[in-house]
Structure formats: structure tokens, C-alpha cells
Amino acid sequence: MKPTALVAGNWKMNGLASSQAELEALGNYLSDGSAADCDVLICPPFTLIAAFASNAPTGVAIGAQDCHTNKSGAHTGDISAEMLSDAGASYVIVGHSERRADHGESSALVRDKANAVLAEGLKAIVCVGETEAERDAGKTLDVVLGQVAQSVPAGSIPENTVVAYEPVWAIGTGRTPTVADVAEVHTAIRGALVERFGDAGNGFRILYGGSVKPSNAAELMAADNVNGALVGGASLKASDFNGIIDAYRN
Numbered sequence: 654m655k656p657t658a659l660v661a662g663n664w665k666m667n668g669l670a671s672s673q674a675e676l677e678a679l680g681n682y683l684s685d686g687s688a689a690d691c692d693v694l695i696c697p698p699f700t701l702i703a704a705f706a707s708n709a710p711t712g713v714a715i716g717a718q719d720c721h722t723n724k725s726g727a728h729t730g731d732i733s734a735e736m737l738s739d740a741g742a743s744y745v746i747v748g749h750s751e752r753r754a755d756h757g758e759s760s761a762l763v764r765d766k767a768n769a770v771l772a773e774g775l776k777a778i779v780c781v782g783e784t785e786a787e788r789d790a791g792k793t794l795d796v797v798l799g800q801v802a803q804s805v806p807a808g809s810i811p812e813n814t815v816v817a818y819e820p821v822w823a824i825g826t827g828r829t830p831t832v833a834d835v836a837e838v839h840t841a842i843r844g845a846l847v848e849r850f851g852d853a854g855n856g857f858r859i860l861y862g863g864s865v866k867p868s869n870a871a872e873l874m875a876a877d878n879v880n881g882a883l884v885g886g887a888s889l890k891a892s893d894f895n896g897i898i899d900a901y902r903n
């Protein structure tokens with residue numbers, strides 16, 4: 654059975670307390686419009702998680718953008734999955750390419766972070782994706798499937814793990830792969846998940862991320878094995894994010 658889609662907003666290092674208005678606008682749109690056939694998630698910066706979680710509109714889950722592998726301890730500046738759960742988060746993004754690049758995170762570390770997320774009963778969104786040089790060298794599937802194999806925990810099930818395919822060169826650039834290219838990568842990821850997890854592999858949600866906006870959401874979301882979106886820039890304004898959620902309205 655096709656999994657319920659997830660439209661997730663990753664606010665990255667954007668958002669102040671005043672951004673609560675965008676969350677409210679999103680909630681108003683969701684409650685006013687015809688029901689969207691997808692789950693909706695906002696991952697604000699750490700500083701806003703508790704406030705957002707306690708005021709989250711109906712139908713909007715709140716998540717985080719990273720966590721440490723440990724539950725607690727001497728790790729200055731880090732946040733654990735237990736703390737995120739305590740603050741009201743229900744999802745945690747791990748292995749975003751910006752963290753892999755900015756903080757040198759390896760796939761093994763990403764898997765350990767995902768395991769920490771699962772251990773707290775939260776859901777992990779495990780990000781994978783090739784750089785432009787890797788795509789140009791014809792290595793897209795090798796890179797992406799290698800990251801999936803190494804970053805997705807052995808204990809993953811469709812209810813606790815989401816895979817997000819984000820070509821690094823498409824993030825924040827306004828460029829996207831063709832729908833056929835997206836379908837090829839997503840179908841390859843699906844195949845790898847089925848090979849590893851059996852029939853359950855068909856139940857995992859595989860999100861596409863990278864310059865998703867209202868004008869291209871419908872065609873990207875219709876591609877084979879695309880079960881939602883991980884949205885950066887266009888998630889910061891409720892009106893844009895709502896336009897992406899519209900891809901899942903009848």
C-alpha cells in the first residue's frame with residue numbers, strides 16, 4: 654500500500670519568536686481548506702521547538718534538524734534526542750547534506766544519530782543525496798544507495814524512519830532534476846529498502862527535497878516512489894508551503 658505522504662518544512666537556521674505567525678497561518682489554512690491527504694511537519698531551529706510544539710495547530714507535527722548520538726553528557730552545544738522529545742518534537746532530521754558538509758558528518762555517524770532518534774521513540778528523517786560532481790561523473794545511484802545502506806538503521810521500520818533524497822546541487826539553487834531523474838533515484842532507493850527490509854520496504858516514505866516550490870510540487874510529487882517533500886526556503890512562508898501541500902489536496 655502506498656504510504657501516506659509527508660510534507661516537511663526544514664527552516665534551517667531561520668526563524669525568531671515572531672515566526673509563530675507563520676505557523677498559525679499554516680494552521681489556519683489547513684483547517685480552512687479541504688483536507689490534505691498528507692502529514693505535515695515543521696522543523697524550526699532548536700530555540701523554537703518547545704514554543705511551536707505547545708502551540709502547534711491541529712495536523713502539524715514539530716520536529717528538529719539534528720541531534721547528538723548520546724542521551725546526555727559533556728557535549729557543549731549539542732542537543733540529544735531525549736531533550737527534543739521532552740521539548741515536544743516528534744521527528745528529527747539527520748544527515749542533511751549541510752551537516753554532512755559543514756560538520757563532516759559521515760554516514761556511520763548519521764546512522765548512530767538515527768538510532769538515537771529511534772531509541773527515544775521519535776521518527777528519523779535520514780537525508781541522502783549526491784553532489785553535482787558526483788552526478789556529472791555518473792555516480793548518483795552509487796552514492797545515494799551507499800548512503801542509504803550506511804545511514805538507515807537496521808531497526809528501521811516504515812513507522813519510524815523516512816528517507817529524504819536531496820541532490821546537493823538542487824538545494825536552494827532553484828534547479829531540480831527532471832521528474833524522470835527523480836523517479837529513477839526514488840525507485841532505486843525503494844528497491845534497496847525492499848531488498849533489505851522485505852515487503853516492509855514498500856511502506857517507507859521517500860521524500861524529495863531540493864528547490865521544491867508551489868509551481869513544481871505537483872509534478873515532482875507525482876513521480877514514482879515520491880511520498881512527499883522536504884522543503885527548505887519555501888517552507889518559511891506559510892503561503893508558499895501551503896502551495897506545496899496543495900499537491901496533496903483532491
Ligand SMILES: O=C[C@H](O)COP(=O)(O)O
Nearest residue numbers: 663824825863864885886
Ligand atoms: O531540507 C531541505 C532542503 O535542503 C531543501 O532546501 P530548499 O527547498 O531551500 O532547496
